[in-house]
Amino acid sequence: xxxxxxxxxxxxxxxxxxxxxxxxxxxxxxxxxxxxxxxxxxxxxxxxxxxxxxxxxxxxxxxxxxxxxxxxxxxxxxxxxxxxxxxxxxxxxxxxxxxxxxxxxxxxxxxxxxxxxxxxxxxxxxxxxxxxxxxxxxxxxxxxxxxxxxxxxxxxxxxxxxxxxxxxxxxxxxxxxxxxxxxxxxxxxxxxxxxxxxxxxxxxxxxxxxxxxxxxxxxxxxxxxxxxxxxxxxxxxxxxxxxxxxxxxxxxxxxxxxxxxxxxxxxxxxxxxxxxx
Numbered sequence: 001x002x003x004x005x006x007x008x009x010x011x012x013x014x015x016x017x018x019x020x021x022x023x024x025x026x027x028x029x030x031x032x033x034x035x036x037x038x039x040x041x042x043x044x045x046x047x048x049x050x051x052x053x054x055x056x057x058x059x060x061x062x063x064x065x066x067x068x069x070x071x072x073x074x075x076x077x078x079x080x081x082x083x084x085x086x087x088x089x090x091x092x093x094x095x096x097x098x099x100x101x102x103x104x105x106x107x108x109x110x111x112x113x114x115x116x117x118x119x120x121x122x123x124x125x126x127x128x129x130x131x132x133x134x135x136x137x138x139x140x141x142x143x144x145x146x147x148x149x150x151x152x153x154x155x156x157x158x159x160x161x162x163x164x165x166x167x168x169x170x171x172x173x174x175x176x177x178x179x180x181x182x183x184x185x186x187x188x189x190x191x192x193x194x195x196x197x198x199x200x201x202x203x204x205x206x207x208x209x210x211x212x213x214x215x216x217x218x219x220x221x222x223x224x225x226x227x228x229x230x231x232x233x234x235x236x237x238x239x240x241x242x243x244x245x246x247x248x249x250x251x252x253x254x255x256x257x258x259x260x261x262x263x264x265x266x267x268x269x270x271x272x273x274x275x276x277x
Contacts (some may be wrong), residue, residue: 017041019090020036020095020096021034021038022096022097023101023118024095024098024101025101025122027099028118028122032118034166039089042092043085043088046088046092046111049087050111051115053082053110054085054110054111054112055079055111056069057070057082060100086111090110090111090114093105093114093115093118094114102241104118104121105117105121132164132168133165133168136161136168136170137170140161140180141180143157143158143180143183143184150218151211151218152215159207162177174207175202175203177207178205178210180256181210181211182210185214189217190213192214200213
C-alpha cells in the first residue's frame with residue numbers, strides 16, 4: 001500500500017509545474033537536474049544560495065576591525081529577506097524528500113549543506129561514473145539497427161543511450177547524433193539515407209526531424225510490401241486455378257480414352273462369340 005501511494009504521489013507531482021519533483025533514492029541525476037531547474041524557475045536567488053552559500057548579516061568590530069555576525073535585533077529588512085531565502089531553499093528541498101531521505105540530511109543548516117549531502121550520498125563515485133560513460137560511449141559508437149527492428153524501437157534504444165550520456169555530463173551535439181543515426185541503418189536503407197543527405201543539411205536538421213523522415217519512409221516500405229504480397233497472392237491463386245483446370249481436362253481426356261478402349265474390347269468380344277456360335 002505504501003509503495004502504491006508513493007507511485008501515485010510521483011505521478012501526481014509530475015503533472016504539475018507547481019510541485020517540486022519527489023526524490024525517493026532512485027535516479028539521482030534525473031532528480032537533481034529537474035530540481036535545479038525547478039528552483040531556478042521559482043527564484044534564482046534560491047539557487048544562488050544553494051551553490052554559493054547563505055548570506056549572513058555582519059558588522060565590523062570596532063575594536064578588532066574584523067567582521068562579526070550582526071545581532072538579530074540589528075538586522076534591517078533587506079538583510080532579513082536575504083536570510084529568508086536560505087530557509088526557503090531548505091524548505092523547498094525538504095518538501096521533495098521522503099522521510100528516509102530527509103533523515104539523511106536533516107542536520108544541514110544551510111541549503112548548500114543539504115544539497116551537498118544529497119549529492120555526496122547519491123552521486124556515483126568518479127570511477128563508476130567514468131566506467132558508465134565508457135560503456136555508453138562504446139554502445140553509441142557501435143550502435144546499429146537490429147534485424148527486424150522498426151524505426152521507433154531503434155530510435156528509443158538510441159536516445160536511451162544518448163540521454164544517459166547527457167545525464168552523466170557527456171552530451172553529444174545534435175548534428176553528430178543525426179549523422180550517427182543515419183550510419184546505423186542497414187544497406188537496405190541506403191537509398192533513403194542518400195536522399196536525406198542530398199536534400200537536407202545534416203548540420204541543421206534535428207534528430208526528431210530525421211526520425212520523422214525515416215518513419216514516413218518505413219510506412220511507405222510497408223505499404224509497398226503489402227501490395228507486393230497481395231500481387232503474389234493473386235498470381236498464386238491464378239496459377240493454382242490454371243493447374244486445376246489443366247488437370248481437370250487431362251482427367252476428362254483420360255476417362256474418354258478409357259471409354260473408347262472399353263467399347264473396342266466389347267466389340268471384339270462380341271465378334272469372337274459370334275464366330276463360335
